[in-house]
Every structure is written in structure tokens, then in C-alpha cells.
């Protein structure tokens with residue numbers, strides 16, 4: 001709501017079909033959702049500029065029907081960056097595409113940094129996951145550590161934008177393993193964004209990874225010279 | 226069956242009134258209109274802009290919702306609130322808006338492609354639910370924006386870019402479709418007849434619940450003269466069956482409409498029948514059968530085309546029912562308690 005952007009929550013079949021105890025939130029402690037609708041003109045001449053963005057968040061003002069003086073039109077055709085008029089100007093389109101990207105990128109300020117679990121502090125290998133593989137990866141990491149191996153683990157909760165420290169985390173390990181139940185979608189993004197040659201482990205059998213299977217993969221990577 | 230409460234039309238009774246004396250120019254936006262020269266959309270836009278002041282509704286309480294297509298650029302050219310929304314989904318967005326904001330006059334602008342192809346389902350469900358919205362379907366019988374492919378209302382055999390040896394599709398009759406979906410208000414009008422168009426818009430706005438208006442619209446670029454038989458001044462009056470509630474159904478001086486004995490209607494020479502066998506138009510019949518039979522009179526093509534209000538009946542309006550249901554549930558059970566709801570299942574406390 002603060003950034004006026006749709007958010008896509010990637011869920012997981014196992015979340016839908018599984019069950020585990022869950023702490024219910026205290027409703028009173030949930031943050032209040034305040035859309036902060038525009039009620040006054042925001043332009044210098046008393047006009048309403050529906051595409052004039054908040055300097056900080058780059059979010060546009062929202063005025064709802066019924067608000068006199070703020071009547072405006074929105075829609076899929078490119079709009080002028082300030083007035084919201086239909087605009088076919090190449091430079092304006094370039095500016096708008098960059099602005100929309102900058103808005104999403106800046107959300108990284110509001111998401112927590114990626115936390116890494118590296119109990120000995122000197123692991124060479126990082127295993128990085130996202131989504132429903134958390135349980136299998138954590139179980140595999142536990143096995144490695146129990147048998148005296150060293151491995152760092154991190155799990156992404158946000159994919160776009162990524163946490164601000166992700167690049168630094170990736171570069172601080174010799175090797176990064178990315179297990180995914182697809183053909184390497186996160187690996188592709190990490191390589192493209194950070195030029196880090198992550199090692200993918202990919203299977204699409206419609207079943208979760210087994211802890212021992214993943215532990216074997218990690219052991220093999222840890223033992224590489 | 227428009228009931229008015231004082232001077233307020235039933236369809237607008239929850240919408241605030243204004244004393245502002247609007248003029249047509251107050252509803253023009255400053256955007257450059259980008260339809261092709263001669264497009265029928267210009268005439269519809271001009272008629273709509275000059276009609277809006279009659280509504281007596283504050284400009285900020287009018288919302289135009291469109292999908293995708295030539296017709297769907299309509300909202301940009303009006304100074305009201307507007308959204309050029311998702312292909313075919315304007316009725317769904319308008320349903321949400323009308324249900325949550327009974328104080329708005331909500332208009333959907335769509336076309337034969339947007340409304341009857343990709344949006345066919347959204348359209349019929351909005352009509353059957355009888356949401357308080359007004360749907361204007363500009364029918365040019367062609368895909369204009371994508372440069373001339375056959376649409377769900379193109380005639381069989383039509384040669385287009387996507388049907389080089391003729392379309393095989395049987396077309397929709399939009400009025401029959403709306404009646405089949407049990408729309409409570411169904412009308413047809415023509416882009417070039419401003420007076421008729423305006424009177425139909427007025428009746429649609431006054432109607433509580435979903436109003437469906439098919440507007441025959443000429444696309445001079447990709448389907449020119451599609452409705453020419455209805456525009457030629459000499460032939461027009463012999464072909465247009467102007468529906469007036471309570472008046473006999475007549476086409477020009479010589480022809481009229483009688484029951485065919487099988488629940489349908491047929492056009493006959495008035496001289497061959499008794500004058501009182503001519504059907505008197507009744508837009509308020511609760512059963513849609515008669516209006517449906519009327520809608521089938523447009524065959525053979527353009528021989529006799531009914532225009533005007535086919536059907537205008539009262540039945541419960543979705544958004545009113547919804548808000549009533551919420552109020553009653555609140556009155557009976559009090560305000561909801563989210564915390565209690567969350568804790569109502571299989572929950573326990575860990576100390």
C-alpha cells in the first residue's frame with residue numbers, strides 16, 4: 001500500500017495441503033492499513049496530477065471516485081510522467097519504465113537483509129534456497145553440521161526486489177548451492193544479476209527434496225577443491 | 226418500469242444530486258480524441274457528453290469503466306473518473322465498484338470484441354446479477370483496434386483479414402444474448418440518431434439494476450456502412466421498428482408485427498390483418514419471452530430491426546441486496562471480530 005504496487009505472494013502446494021502449529025497474530029498488533037487517499041489537489045495551480053509521485057516512495061497519489069476536483073482517468077496506455085495525460089513521447093516512455101523499476105528496486109529499503117546462518121563463521125559453501133524447500137535444506141544442513149561439516153545457510157523471502165545485501169552475501173562464499181524444484185529459475189536470476197556462478201541442484205518430480213539426498217549434494221560440493 | 230422518487234430516477238436514488246448546472250463542455254476532458262476520422266464513436270461521445278448534464282449527478286460521482294478496444298478509449302475523453310481497464314473485465318470491475326459504492330453512477334463501455342469475445346462471461350454474469358451498472362456495447366461488427374478481423378457479431382461469410390474466404394462463425398445477437406442472461410433492461414440504438422440514442426441513455430440511467438444498451442456503431446475504416454440500410458433516409462423508416470411502450474409495433478405505413486401462433490412474432494402487411502391484432506409493445510412484461518421474440522425479428526438482415534427499449538423490468542438489484550444482507554447480519558450478530566474468528570477453530574495456548 002505504501003508503494004502502491006501489487007504484491008504477488010508465491011505460495012506452495014505443501015503449505016496448502018500440509019498442517020503444522022502456527023502462532024495466531026494478535027489482531028490489535030497488526031499494522032493499520034491506511035490507503036492515505038488523496039483529498040486535495042497536488043499541483044501548483046490547484047490541479048490534480050495523478051502521476052506526480054511521492055519523492056520518497058515514487059508512489060502515485062490515489063484519489064477515489066466521489067472526491068470533487070480530483071477526477072482523472074487511469075489505464076494501460078502510457079501516461080505523461082507528471083500530468084497523467086496519454087503520452088506517446090519516446091523519452092517519456094523511457095522515463096516511465098525507469099521510474100517504475102526504480103520504485104520497485106527501492107522497496108529493498110523496507111525488507112529485511114538476508115540473514116545467514118554460519119555457526120562456525122568459516123564455511124566455504126553457502127546453500128541458498130527460497131520458498132517451500134526450507135525444511136529439506138535445513139534438515140540437510142543439520143546433517144552436515146552434525147557430522148562435523150561446515151556449511152552456511154540462507155533462505156530468501158523476497159525475490160523482487162532482492163534483499164540489499166544479497167550480492168555481498170553471495171560473493172563472501174567460495175561456492176553457492178541453489179537447490180530448486182524447477183529447472184533453475186533463481187539460479188538464472190542470481191547469475192544474471194550478480195555474475196555469481198551458482199551451482200544449481202534441480203529436480204521437478206512433484207515431490208520435496210529428501211534431506212539425505214540434499215546432504216549428499218552439499219557434501220560433494222564441500223569436498224571439491 | 227422506471228419509478229421515480231420525487232424527481233430522482235430509481236437507478237440513481239443512492240447517488241447524490243447536484244445543483245450545479247453542468248454544460249456539455251464540463252464533461253469534455255482535455256485529451257486529444259484518437260479515433261479515425263468519421264468513426265461512429267465520435268457521435269456517441271458527443272451524445273453522451275451532452276446527455277450527462279441531464280443526470281443531475283455531481284461529476285465526481287460518475288465513473289466510466291472500459292476494457293480494451295477502440296470503444297474502450299471512451300473514458301479518456303470524459304472529465305469524470307475513469308478507468309481504461311482489463312480486456313473484457315470491465316463488467317467485473319464495475320460490479321465491485323457498484324457493490325461497494327452505491328453513491329456512484331457506474332458506466333461500462335465495451336465493444337463486440339471486448340464484451341462478447343474475451344469478456345462474454347463477465348458480461349452475462351453482471352447482467353444476471355443485476356448489478357446497478359449501465360453497459361454500453363458499441364457494436365461495429367468487426368475488430369477495429371487490431372485492424373479488421375471478424376468479431377463475434379460479424380455476419381457469416383464475411384471476408385476479413387482473418388477469414389480470407391469467409392467467416393464460418395454464427396454471430397451473436399447482443400440483444401438476444403442479454404435477454405437470455407435475464408438482463409432487466411435491454412435496449413438498442415444507433416450512433417447516428419442522437420435523439421434516440423440520448424433517450425435510450427436516459428432510460429438506462431433511470432433503471433435500477435443492470436442496463437444493457439447495444440449501439441450500432443459504424444467503423445468506416447474496417448467495416449464501413451455495416452448499418453447503412455438503417456441510415457438511408459428513404460429506407461430507414463421502413464426498416465426500423467421503433468419500440469415505444471404501449472404503442473403498436475409498426476414498420477412504416479404498411480407493415481406491422483403480430484403473434485405467429487408459436488410464441489414468436491412475425492411481420493405482416495397491415496392490410497392483411499385486423500388492426501387490433503398488431504402487438505402493442507410492453508417493455509414491462511416480467512417474462513423475457515416476448516422481448517426475446519422481438520430481438521429475433523432482425524432476420525432477414527436489416528429487413529426489420531427493432532430499436533428502443535426491449536425490456537425494462539424491476540427485479541432485486543445485487544448491490545442493494547448485498548448491502549442489505551450486510552446490514553442485517555450486523556444488526557443480528559453485531560460487528561465481526563477478526564480475532565475471535567481466527568481463534569474459533571482448532572486453536573490452543575502455549576504457555
Ligand code: SF4
Pocket residue numbers: 259260261263264265266295296365369370443444445446447
Ligand atoms: S478502427 Fe474503426 S472503430 Fe476503431 S477508431 Fe477507427 S473507425 Fe473507429
